[in-house]
Amino acid sequence: MANKRIILVTGASSGFGRAIALRFAAGGWDIIITGRRAERLSELKGQIEADYGVDVLPLCFDVQDRKAVNEQLANLPAEWQEIDVLVNNAGLALGRANFDEADIDDWETMIDTNIKGLLYVSRGVLPYFEKKGKGHIVNIGSTAAKDVYPMGNVYCATKSAVEAISKAQRIDLLSKKIKVTAIHPGAAETEFSLVRLKGNQAESDKVYAGYHALEARDIADITYYVANQPAHVCINDLVVTCTAQANGLFTYKEG
Template sequence: MAKIALITGATAGIGEACAHLFAAQHYNLVLTGRRHDRLEKLAQEINAKYNVEVAVSAFDVRNRDSVISNLESLPEHWKHVDVLINNAGLSQGLDPIQNGSFDDWDTMIDTNIKGLLYVSKVVANWMINNGQGQIINLGSIAGKEVYPNGNVYCATKSAVTALSEGMRIDLLSHGIRVTAVHPGAVETEFSEVRFKGDKDRAKKVYAGFDPLVANDIAETIWFVVSRPAHVNINEIIVMPTAQATATNIFRKG
């Protein structure tokens, strides 16, 4: 029987890369995200390329009722999830605390913390009933060290670190593995979202060095998942060679 991976935020970036990689490893997939058209397109592409089963469920992780109703309405066989990849997350704005936007703060907190919790509670209970499972939480270097103007975003990713540690303790007796993966600079839609669609400003974030790409993180996640059942990688930090800390990046020229 094929294993199942449930991936949030699967419509782009790291989530999409994970979908392709896990499908290549013969996992059936539950793909979630806000953009139904992208989910359907990705599902058709993956099904044709890898010949695996794909279920899609379009919802915003910020909406608790939508998370619960959409996940619980999945057919019973899709609830035998082996791997949950909590990838949905974002940053909004880059301002000092005194100039921050309340709306941006709410979006980051509701997505990065509360959304992760909503999905995790539903799926963790499935895993407990199934007697096994693995949860991968996407953190960030921002959750390990705070940088100027990162305030609330860094706080949300610090929360992912703490929640991962708490989950590992709470789910220990159920044999459920929990890992936090903390990437450095990854060139995806992340900076475009942070800067509200300003492509030029987003591009400058990655100028002068080779950043990570989505597949680098997908491969890291697969490494974590593919360890023997008695091995858990508690957390892993992955940086581009050109990046030493959250703010120390060597840019050519």
């Protein structure tokens, strides 16, 4: 691992996180992958090592679990502590209902994952950045941070919080030479809608019908780009949509 760069990616078992891990591995980075599904992490580790010959450290925990996050990150092997980039990708939307009809358990899961999980992991990695004298936090937000849409209520609120936290991190960590980038994707054809719609494949398919949504690899390529800027350059905030989508409210669908 000598002279190699290290990235830690949360929520790496699927979607953006998996694609980001693969993209950085292709670029020669060593990867710390985290997620809740041990079997998926194991599969990804095997694929990365076989295809790219880089080192991979899988850490199985839920970012909602503050104790687990603290224990795992505080006890990284010495050779894995030289982290260069943290990607806070773990997050989800649950349910699509009006405010007065939404499931409060869904609200709490989104708040605990999208906001608290990001905070726990960021604080867990910061001591390594501070010791190194530099670092880069990349927070995966959403166009939902920019435009609140019907039946998006608390999900939109959590992504607005990610945007605000990213701005606060950027300000508070300036003296420590820590970059902070927020990337806000629009509609992307991953497991996102399937999770949001609680496994309803037919309804999930309708979300992406009639246009070419973003793909996970698109966000992976962008993340790789922002992480590989010169030391004096920080890209603070990016909004990314497919061509058919203007923002979180307007999408043109054919047919």
